[in-house]
Amino acid sequence: MLTFPADMTVSQKQAFEKRYRQAAASYFPMRVAYYHQFTGGTYSRITIRGQHTRWGSCSSRGTLSFNWRLMMAPPKVLDYVVVHELCHLKHMDHSRNFWNAVAEVMPDYKEQKKWLKEHGMELFVLDT
Template identity: 55%
Template structure:
């Protein structure tokens, strides 16, 4: 069995070290946040089986490595909230709570579940901000919505249903405020135009003439918003 296997079907040549393990009960692929990968083989598994398994997982491996690279580029213990950066501090406590002040955000958790405690807090901040941003537009253009929801949808930043429900991806809390404002305007305009026709974009441009800038920012940087929470808490 060679010391490494080269993967090159779905990109540039990737050298994957092979390690035998007497403790391993099944074939495994180990990926670290230092952007490295290795194939772990139980002592009794034939080399060709491990080789075949690794080749079948190449697409998955490259996707995981890309995520690891992106995560490593985001500063740890720092989190952006609507365009402002805060230093993260986590404390064990009797109750779950979050304190946001000046340039620091402190997360308290009784069971070290800082991730969920902070996520719920950020959802609340985002909902409050969206309501504030939406109110004057709704009033000025005499529109009406049913309710606003904060979701964990990974494929959309926002949506507007036929019933007038406005939904927004909670990760928008990590975007600059002008980007969030664009998404809010975008979905509100769907209350009048349930499409992306010329009339729709004309209405968007009336409310926000410079909408192309935040739209471009989201297209270029949106994928980074998926990693800020984990990086901040150093998971």
């Protein structure tokens, strides 16, 4: 697990978060654009947030939201969250059809989902 030095200041932690949020704001739209060609559906915008209980979300109005902390995860895990949220554009539930849509785009999604479950808390370095 990544931890900050005990003497790290609040402003240094804020700078760290700002840098990752800025990187997320440019990286997530590229990944969404790439996977959107395989998932379809219509989204209205992408937001970057700092949720403590979610990695991403998809609103009924088509807003895709992603947790900036995913920038510290393996790229394939970040892509899984992107595919997961894009599939909600057509299936606003976690039905069999939803999971089939995810698997169609990312056949190994269960590995990425497992990684998040086992290691996701390691991405909350600012909260330690």
